[in-house]
Amino acid sequence: MTRTPVLAVALxxxxxxxxxxxxxxxxxxxxxxxxxxxxDGTALSYAEGVQPYTLNxxxxxxxxxxxRAIYVPPGEVATVDDGGRLQLPVGSAILKTFSFAPDLRSPxxxxxxxxxxxxxxxxxxxxxxxxxWDDDGRDATxxxxxxxxxxxxxxxxxxxVTAAYLIPQKNQCADCHELKDDSGRRYMxxxxxxxxxxxxxxxxxxxxxxxxxxxGILTDVPPLDTVTPAWxxxxxxxxxxxxxxxAELDAAARTYLDVNCAHCHNPHGVNGISSQLFLDVAxxxxxxxxxxxxxxxxxxxxxxxxxxxxxxxxxxxxxYYRMIxxxxxxxxxxxxxxxxxxxxxxxIAAWIDAMPPDDCRGP
Amino acid sequence: MRHPSLVLPVALxxxxxxxxxDPAFSSFSCADATTAxxxxxxxxxxxxxxxxxxxxxxxxxxxxxxxxxxxxxxxxIRADDVVLIGQGIDVTLxxxxxxxxxxNGVDFVGNNFLLQDLTxxxxxxxxxxxxxxxxxxxxxxxxxxxxxxxxxxxAYGLYPVKSNDVLIEGSEAWNASDAGLYVGQCTxxxxxxxxxxxxxxGIEIENTQFADVxxxxxxxxxxxxxxxxxxxxxxxxxxxxxxxxxVRNNNRPNFGPSGTVRQIPAGTGTFAMASRRVEIESNTYExxxxxxxxLISGLAIEPDVSxxxxxxxxxxxxxxxxxxxxxxxxxxxxxxxxxxxxDNTHTGGGTAIxxxxxxxxxxxxxxxxxYGQTPVDTILYDAIGESSYDATSAEGNSNDNHICIGSxxxxxxxxxxxxxxIARFExxxxxxxxxxxxxxxxxxxxxxGGLPGDPIQAPTVTDVD
Numbered sequence: 046m047t048r049t050p051v052l053a054v055a056l057x058x059x060x061x062x063x064x065x066x067x068x069x070x071x072x073x074x075x076x077x078x079x080x081x082x083x084x085d086g087t088a089l090s091y092a093e094g095v096q097p098y099t100l101n102x103x104x105x106x107x108x109x110x111x112x113r114a115i116y117v118p119p120g121e122v123a124t125v126d127d128g129g130r131l132q133l134p135v136g137s138a139i140l141k142t143f144s145f146a147p148d149l150r151s152p153x154x155x156x157x158x159x160x161x162x163x164x165x166x167x168x169x170x171x172x173x174x175x176x177x178w179d180d181d182g183r184d185a186t187x188x189x190x191x192x193x194x195x196x197x198x199x200x201x202x203x204x205x206v207t208a209a210y211l212i213p214q215k216n217q218c219a220d221c222h223e224l225k226d227d228s229g230r231r232y233m234x235x236x237x238x239x240x241x242x243x244x245x246x247x248x249x250x251x252x253x254x255x256x257x258x259x260x261g262i263l264t265d266v267p268p269l270d271t272v273t274p275a276w277x278x279x280x281x282x283x284x285x286x287x288x289x290x291x292a293e294l295d296a297a298a299r300t301y302l303d304v305n306c307a308h309c310h311n312p313h314g315v316n317g318i319s320s321q322l323f324l325d326v327a328x329x330x331x332x333x334x335x336x337x338x339x340x341x342x343x344x345x346x347x348x349x350x351x352x353x354x355x356x357x358x359x360x361x362x363x364x365y366y367r368m369i370x371x372x373x374x375x376x377x378x379x380x381x382x383x384x385x386x387x388x389x390x391x392x393i394a395a396w397i398d399a400m401p402p403d404d405c406r407g408p
Numbered sequence: 409m410r411h412p413s414l415v416l417p418v419a420l421x422x423x424x425x426x427x428x429x430d431p432a433f434s435s436f437s438c439a440d441a442t443t444a445x446x447x448x449x450x451x452x453x454x455x456x457x458x459x460x461x462x463x464x465x466x467x468x469x470x471x472x473x474x475x476x477x478x479x480x481x482x483x484x485i486r487a488d489d490v491v492l493i494g495q496g497i498d499v500t501l502x503x504x505x506x507x508x509x510x511x512n513g514v515d516f517v518g519n520n521f522l523l524q525d526l527t528x529x530x531x532x533x534x535x536x537x538x539x540x541x542x543x544x545x546x547x548x549x550x551x552x553x554x555x556x557x558x559x560x561x562x563a564y565g566l567y568p569v570k571s572n573d574v575l576i577e578g579s580e581a582w583n584a585s586d587a588g589l590y591v592g593q594c595t596x597x598x599x600x601x602x603x604x605x606x607x608x609x610g611i612e613i614e615n616t617q618f619a620d621v622x623x624x625x626x627x628x629x630x631x632x633x634x635x636x637x638x639x640x641x642x643x644x645x646x647x648x649x650x651x652x653x654x655v656r657n658n659n660r661p662n663f664g665p666s667g668t669v670r671q672i673p674a675g676t677g678t679f680a681m682a683s684r685r686v687e688i689e690s691n692t693y694e695x696x697x698x699x700x701x702x703l704i705s706g707l708a709i710e711p712d713v714s715x716x717x718x719x720x721x722x723x724x725x726x727x728x729x730x731x732x733x734x735x736x737x738x739x740x741x742x743x744x745x746x747x748x749x750x751d752n753t754h755t756g757g758g759t760a761i762x763x764x765x766x767x768x769x770x771x772x773x774x775x776x777x778x779y780g781q782t783p784v785d786t787i788l789y790d791a792i793g794e795s796s797y798d799a800t801s802a803e804g805n806s807n808d809n810h811i812c813i814g815s816x817x818x819x820x821x822x823x824x825x826x827x828x829x830i831a832r833f834e835x836x837x838x839x840x841x842x843x844x845x846x847x848x849x850x851x852x853x854x855x856x857g858g859l860p861g862d863p864i865q866a867p868t869v870t871d872v873d
Contacts, residue, residue: 190459190461190462192455193509209509215463216461216484216515217482217484321640344665347665348665348666373532374510379509379510379511383508
C-alpha cells in the first residue's frame with residue numbers, strides 16, 4: 046500500500062468537519078476523510094449524526110476497549126427485523142474502534158486507539174474496511190492486509206500479559222461477519238446491534254434504544270417491556286460466577302456464548318455448520334448446545350475429552366477447554382483471542398457445573 | 409471479464425531468457441500473465457502480499473518471487489479469477505511459523521483459482537484451504553511442516569472442501585497431522601501425479617462424488633490412500649476411481665491428535681469405508697504392514713445407525729441412481745457397496761500389524777488377534793451387512809454389497825465378519841483364523857467382473873483459463 050502524505054494529519058483533531066462518506070466508492074485511504082470520527086488524544090469524538098452505542102455483553106477481544114457507533118444518512122432510518130437485528134439503510138456505517146490502556150484496571154488512563162473497523166452498507170450488501178491508527182493517534186490508515194501486534198498490558202485481574210493482537214485483514218472480516226442464507230448464498234452482516242444487546246440504560250438513565258429512536262436513526266422498536274434484554278456483563282468478575290442465581294447463570298452463559306461463539310456456531314454460520322454445535326441464544330436443543338455431543342472435528346481440542354459439554358463437569362468439557370487453552374490447535378475462537386478471558390471462562394465453568402450431572406455414558 | 413490463463417512452457421522459457429528478467433522472477437513474471445491485472449511481489453515485503461491479496465478485485469495474477477515470505481497471518485483471498493503463482497516448489501516458500509492465531513496458510517473462497525509453483529510451510533491450521541469454490545487448480549504446490557511429522561502440526565496439507573471441479577497435480581503434502589492431500593465434499597475432482605509422504609492419511613477422498621485419483625505416490629504415511637464418507641454429511645460419496653498409484657511403506661505410527669484418521673492402523677495401504685462405486689485397479693502395493701486394501705462398513709467406526717441418517721431432501725449432488733435404502737425420506741450411507749478391485753500388485757505387506765486397541769484402531773486390534781504371526785491377507789472385507797456368512801464355503805457367503813475382486817497379482821483375500829468377531833472377543837470367546845472366510849483365487853462369491861450399473865464415471869477438470 047502506498048500512503049499518501051496528507052495535510053489532513055494536522056487537521057484531524059477533535060473536529061471531524063462533518064460526515065463525508067460515500068459507501069459505494071473505494072474506501073478512503075485515511076479514516077479522517079470520511080469525517081465520521083476523530084481522536085482528540087483522550088477520547089473519540091463523532092460527527093453529528095453518528096450515534097455511539099454500547100452492548101450489554103460484548104465480544105471478548107483480548108480485553109481491547111471498544112467504542113461503537115452507528116451512522117445513518119440524513120433522511121434515512123434503521124429498522125428492526127423479526128429476529129431483533131437492526132437493519133440499516135444503504136449509506137449507513139458501523140464503526141468499532143479497538144483501544145488499549147497500559148493497565149486495564151484503570152482503562153481511561155493512557156487509552157490509545159489501535160484500529161477502527163468500518164462496516165459500510167452498500168446497495169449490494171455490507172463491506173468491511175480495516176483502519177489502523179497512526180502511532181501519533183491523529184488519524185487511521187486503511188490497511189487491507191491487517192497486522193499482528195504484540196500488546197503488553199495489565200488485565201482487569203491485575204495480571205501482566207502480552208496479547209498477540211490480530212488486526213484482521215479485510216478478507217478475514219468474513220470469518221465472523223458472514224452467514225449463509227437458505228439458498229446457500231454468503232452475505233456479510235453486522236453482529237452486535239440487536240435489540241436485546243442494545244437494551245440498556247445510558248449514563249443518564251435513558252434507555253439506549255429510546256435515545257436511538259429519539260435521534261431519528263431507528264424505528265420499529267417494539268415496546269421495551271416486550272424486549273428481554275441480554276444479560277449485562279458490565280462489571281462482572283470471575284468471582285461473581287459462583288454467586289449468580291441459577292436462572293441468571295443460565296441467561297448469562299447463554300448470552301456470553303451467543304455473543305462470543307454464535308457468529309460461527311449457528312445453523313447459518315459458514316464456518317460453524319459442520320460442527321453441529323449451535324450456541325446461538327435461539328437454540329433450545331440441548332444436544333446441539335453441546336450436552337453429551339461428540340465434536341465434529343475438534344482437532345487437538347478433543348485430546349483426552351470426548352464431549353463438547355459433560356454436564357456437571359467443566360474440566361471434562363471440550364467447550365470449556367477450548368476457551369481456556371492458548372494452544373493454537375485447540376483454542377477457540379479461531380481468531381480474535383490470544384489471551385484468556387478470565388471472566389468468561391469462570392462463567393461458563395459455573396454454568397456447566399450447575400447442570401444436572403451426566404457422564405454421557407447412557408443409562 | 410477475461411479469465412486468467414495458464415502460461416505455456418514456451419512462454420516460461422521465453423521469460424527466463426528475457427534480458428530484462430529479474431532473477432527473483434526468473435520462472436514467471438507479470439510479462440507472462442494474461443489477466444487484466446498483475447502484481448509482482450518479493451519475499452522482502454511479506455506485508456505487501458497480505459495487502460495485495462486483500463485488495464484483489466478479480467481477474468488478477470499475483471506473482472511471488474523466489475525466496476521465503478515470512479508471514480504471521482494467513483493469505484486470505486476472496487475474489488474470482490485469481491492466479492497466485494511462485495517460481496517453483498521450495499523456490500518460493502510461504503512460511504507461516506510466525507502465525508499467532510489458528511489460521512490457514514493460503515485461504516481461498518471464489519471461483520477459477522490457480523495456485524502454482526510454490527511451497528506453503530508450517531501453517532497452524534491447513535496449508536491451503538479452498539472452500540465453497542468452483543474450478544480450482546493446484547499445480548506444483550507443496551504443503552509441508554518443516555519439523556517433520558508431529559501431532560502439533562496443522563491438520564491438512566491441501567484442503568479443497570465443498571468445491572466443484574478440483575484438480576491437484578504435480579503437488580506434494582508432507583507431515584500433516586490429519587490428511588496430506590485431501591478432497592472433501594467436492595464434485596468432480598482429479599488428483600494425479602502427486603506425492604503424499606509422512607502424513608497420518610496420505611491421500612484422502614471424503615464425501616466426494618466423481619473423483620479420478622491416479623499416478624500418485626503415497627508412502628510412509630500411517631494410511632496411504634483412503635476413501636470414506638463421514639456420518640451426517642449430505643454429500644454421499646460415489647464414483648471414485650483409484651488407479652496406477654504407488655502405495656508403499658505406509659507404516660508410520662499414527663500421530664493424529666484426534667479425528668477419524670486417528671483410527672487408522674499404521675500399515676494401511678488403502679481403505680474404502682462407507683463408500684460406494686469405487687474402483688481400485690492397477691495400483692502397486694508394497695510393504696504396508698497391516699493390510700493393503702480394506703473394504704469396510706461405516707458401522708465399523710460409528711456403530712450407531714442413527715448417526716448415519718440423512719434426510720434425502722437435504723442431499724447434495726446425484727444419489728437417486730444409487731442402491732440406497734430410502735424410507736420415509738431418510739437414507740443412510742454407512743454401507744460400502746459396489747467396489748471393484750483388480751489388477752493391483754502386492755508385495756511384502758501384512759507382516760507388521762499395528763495392533764491398536766479395541767477402542768482405538770479396532771481394525772488393527774482385530775487383525776493382531778486373528779493373524780498373529782501369519783501375514784495378513786492383502787485384501788480384507790468386513791462383511792458387515794451381508795445376509796449370510798460362512799467361514800468354510802463359497803456358497804455360504806452372500807455378496808449383497810457387490811464386492812468384486814478381479815485378477816490380482818500376489819493377492820490373498822479374506823472376508824472377516826468383523827462385527828461378529830469383535831462381539832465374540834468382547835465375550836472373551838476368542839476368534840481365530842478358522843472363523844474367517846479365506847478363499848483361494850478367484851475368491852468366489854466375490855469374483856464378479858465389475859460393478860453393477862454403469863462403469864465408474866471419471867471426471868475431467870479443465871485447466872483454469
